[in-house]
Amino acid sequence: MSMSRRTFGQGVGAAMLLNGGLARAFAAGPGQITAEQVVQRILNKVASEGSHFKFPGLGTDTFKYGDPATPVTGIVFTFQASFEVLKKAVHAKRNFVISHERMFWEQLDDLRSLKHDRPFEPAGSLETEGVFLAKRQYCEENGLVVWRFHNHQHLLSPDPIMADLTAKLGWQDYTVPVQGQMIGFAYAIPETPLKDVARHVSRSINSRNVRVIGDPNLPVKRVGVGAHKLIEILKPLQTNDVVLMSEPQDCDAFPYLRDGISLGLPHPKGLIAISHERFEEWAEQSAPEWLKPLVPEVPIEFISAGDPYWVLPEKAI
Amino acid sequence: MLPEMTCWELIDRIHWMLDERHKDAAYEGIITGSDDDTVSGILVANEPSVEAIRLAVATGKNCILSREHPFYLYGEYLAAGLADALVGDPVLKAKRQLIEDHHLLIIRLAALWDTARPKWFSSALARALGWKPEAGKPGDQWTTVYCKIPRTTLLELANSASKRLGAKTLRMVGDPNQSIARVAVIHGFAFPTLVLNHALQDLEVDCIITGNTPEVDHCTTYIRDAITAGRKISLVQVGYAKSDYAGAVELTEWLKNILPGMPIEVQPPPKELCWLA
Numbered sequence A: 001m002s003m004s005r006r007t008f009g010q011g012v013g014a015a016m017l018l019n020g021g022l023a024r025a026f027a028a029g030p031g032q033i034t035a036e037q038v039v040q041r042i043l044n045k046v047a048s049e050g051s052h053f054k055f056p057g058l059g060t061d062t063f064k065y066g067d068p069a070t071p072v073t074g075i076v077f078t079f080q081a082s083f084e085v086l087k088k089a090v091h092a093k094r095n096f097v098i099s100h101e102r103m104f105w106e107q108l109d110d111l112r113s114l115k116h117d118r119p120f121e122p123a124g125s126l127e128t129e130g131v132f133l134a135k136r137q138y139c140e141e142n143g144l145v146v147w148r149f150h151n152h153q154h155l156l157s158p159d160p161i162m163a164d165l166t167a168k169l170g171w172q173d174y175t176v177p178v179q180g181q182m183i184g185f186a187y188a189i190p191e192t193p194l195k196d197v198a199r200h201v202s203r204s205i206n207s208r209n210v211r212v213i214g215d216p217n218l219p220v221k222r223v224g225v226g227a228h229k230l231i232e233i234l235k236p237l238q239t240n241d242v243v244l245m246s247e248p249q250d251c252d253a254f255p256y257l258r259d260g261i262s263l264g265l266p267h268p269k270g271l272i273a274i275s276h277e278r279f280e281e282w283a284e285q286s287a288p289e290w291l292k293p294l295v296p297e298v299p300i301e302f303i304s305a306g307d308p309y310w311v312l313p314e315k316a317i
Numbered sequence B: 001m002l003p004e005m006t007c008w009e010l011i012d013r014i015h016w017m018l019d020e021r022h023k024d025a026a027y028e029g030i031i032t033g034s035d036d037d038t039v040s041g042i043l044v045a046n047e048p049s050v051e052a053i054r055l056a057v058a059t060g061k062n063c064i065l066s067r068e069h070p071f072y073l074y075g076e077y078l079a080a081g082l083a084d085a086l087v088g089d090p091v092l093k094a095k096r097q098l099i100e101d102h103h104l105l106i107i108r109l110a111a112l113w114d115t116a117r118p119k120w121f122s123s124a125l126a127r128a129l130g131w132k133p134e135a136g137k138p139g140d141q142w143t144t145v146y147c148k149i150p151r152t153t154l155l156e157l158a159n160s161a162s163k164r165l166g167a168k169t170l171r172m173v174g175d176p177n178q179s180i181a182r183v184a185v186i187h188g189f190a191f192p193t194l195v196l197n198h199a200l201q202d203l204e205v206d207c208i209i210t211g212n213t214p215e216v217d218h219c220t221t222y223i224r225d226a227i228t229a230g231r232k233i234s235l236v237q238v239g240y241a242k243s244d245y246a247g248a249v250e251l252t253e254w255l256k257n258i259l260p261g262m263p264i265e266v267q268p269p270p271k272e273l274c275w276l277a
Helices: A005-017 A019-025 A035-049 A083-091 A130-141 A151-155 A160-169 A194-204 A230-239 A253-263 A276-291 B007-018 B050-058 B090-101 B111-116 B120-128 B154-165 B193-200 B220-228 B240-258
Strands: A063-065 A075-078 A096-099 A145-148 A175-177 A185-193 A211-213 A219-225 A242-246 A271-274 A300-302 B029-032 B042-044 B063-066 B105-108 B145-153 B171-173 B179-189 B207-212 B234-237 B264-266
Touching (some): A035 A063, A075 A276, A083 A130, A130 B193, A130 B220, A160 A185, A160 A194, A160 A276, A194 A211, A194 A271, A211 A253, A219 A230, A230 A253, A253 B050, B007 B029, B007 B105, B007 B111, B042 B050, B042 B240, B050 B063, B111 B120, B120 B145, B120 B240, B154 B179, B154 B234, B171 B220, B179 B240, B207 B240, B240 B264
Parallel strands (some): A075 A300, A219 A242, B042 B063, B063 B105, B207 B234
Antiparallel strands (some): A175 A185, A185 A219, B171 B234
């Protein structure tokens, strides 16, 4: 089928506005549950567990595709609703995908205008873009519903994204609280050369896409944690031997590290940069067990979005 | 006697020769120094790093012409709030002091080159990779250049790019055995989605080579989705700094021609900052 993005967007908007009526029209039968009922149970649990951390807004977490009143055949948790993940979900006969990250490559996946990207977008539109159409058409033909669970997931206490990364690294006993930083803890580890810390990270997350800055023999006793931009790692860099971050941009964090090391200052000393997906997807892996007591009606599973990059074979440092 | 010109005259001369009257983009223009300061020698360094500053001082150049901002303000969403967060930062403080101690002039021009000569830096990267970029169509303002290349695989292409650029930390998306005969080359930071989407509109393009793209937002996932949608395509990220170096070399030669007598040199290729675990 063919549908313009605007038409589609209007359809979704109408579905939201007429929520009650459409929900009744597609009312789940006995023993069934709709996508919006699943979401409501999740939001209730998030509300009951509280949080110490405040996001600037919760607008990311909306239905990205499909009718919220759709009866759910099964639930998939994933880091990102990539086209491949959607196909795997259909293959597994699960029609409700809960995705931590974006579906259509844009922060709010605003199908109608992409207005949130406008300051950075060159003139043009993805309205008739082939990949966009193909992905959307696949969802339409297979009755998929996609909801994003990002900011609310980070509101859980403890934040499962961080807790499950920590577990993956095997560093549960090494966490120490820090004040005034975006991520409120660091790892105090037994002194280890940076090259060995980095290799431990690489093995733990099963990824060779681990880029490191700093002297390979730098003694590391304290690993800070940061997000994606230089502004988000400035403080951790100043208070730790090295910072573990995901999806850095070469053009802000890297020049700062280059200068800091050239100047020979006490900090910054080093950085370990991994993919966004390998930093965060562990919480999605454990999410089915978290949700099963809340939604016993349908099967729930995890599908990996996969490490986005591969790298050339290892070369000697 | 060496020619003398002020910062303003230098920028005016560059504008004149490009036939481009360009208003400074955000975080661009004369970053340290002023319009009236005299330029006595130029070091072209994409990244006006501490290493570049030391080299400029050691070689008697009082001006660095850069693509990047000395205080890490790349622009767009990456710069939001960063200047305030860097107030009192020890790295910034030490770098500012170094610049002031040597009265160094740093002029950042980036959008200018991509507006006046949109294909310049991408063409230079393509040439550094051993390819011949096709001429762009009149009025084409995209920085992307296209090249037909001897048929190869993604793995072979990545290995070749690694050797030619002296880069070990390339990151690839796609099947290593994918056959490639036509590439789109985009210097620097390929962003947002429309930049990659435009490259895919050439249906013969097998591979996009760029410096760096975002992962979950816009670019990398878009290419992954295009592959799942059936497009035979791959993505190679050679590293942001590596992707822009060849452009700096060609820019330096151009500057020497338009500024005869002015001491001008390009920074030697900076060592790759990252290593793989």
